[in-house]
Amino acid sequence: MITLHGNLYTVGCGEQGELERVPEMFTNRGGRLGLSRLLTPQVVKFKGKVQLVDAFYFTFVVSKEGHVYGLAYHQLGTQSIKTCFFPVKLTCFKNSEGQVYSLGRSEYGRLGLGQGAEETAVPTALAGIELASGVCCGASVSFAVTRDGAVYAWGMGTNLQPGTGEEDDGWAPVKMTGKQLESRTVLAASSGGQHTVLLAKSKQES
Incomplete structure (x- = not known):
């Protein structure tokens, strides 16, 4: 969810890193804070503001400054198959506006x-x-x-x-x-x- 001020909130399952705000050890049951850590919307920390989100088992976020971030699973463009549990700024899309x-x-x-x-x-x-x-x-x-x-x-x-x-x-x-x-x-x-x-x-x- 994106607020009118450009802040990104996530809620739900985080086992593939989808929430991008919960360390791997807490993605199953939320740790000592319990399920409310997963099931209550909370903000994902970014530099700048968010204008676009696309997600399935992974998430791409485009900031208002034009930076692309990859979140979760193994389809992020980082050349690594390691699941990401916090946002990673991607540099592979630099100067490629409009190219698919x-x-x-x-x-x-x-x-x-x-x-x-x-x-x-x-x-x-x-x-x-x-x-x-x-x-x-x-x-x-x-x-x-x-x-x-x-x-x-x-x-x-x-x-x-x-x-x-x-x-x-x-x-x-x-x-x-x-x-x-x-x-x-x-x-x-x-x-x-x-x-x-x-x-x-x-x-x-x-």
Whole structure:
């Protein structure tokens, strides 16, 4: 949760480092402070203020100053598979505004790096996508919204989330098309376990 003042609060399970404010030895039951340490929202300490959070078994945080932090699990771009229990400032995204990167597991094409791509701990730039204004990911699919209002999708096709009309996995980013998008500009995308939502507006609107 992000407050209006840009402070980040977390609550819930912390066994994979998701809370980013609890040492590993206390992530199961909260230590001497009990479960309230995990189940009561508390602030995560950062230098600066937070403007964006994206999370699943891991979390990326973008500060208002433009710095990217990796939190939790093994998909953080730190070239280490050690779980992080406190925020780590990432330098691999320096001077890459608008470029889309992927890292982590490769099954079902979720990296968008082409068929046969292997999992990677190093952020790798995706080809074929214009400069992006935002990205989001579900369990096994990912999306990039471009500055021009297009949206690209890649990953598992079983639940038709990539929007191609087929259940084949998408191993590389494909621009989403269709009657509903012909006259609309996509503003944002959000993806869950088996569904995806697009926020769009008419191209005729100012």
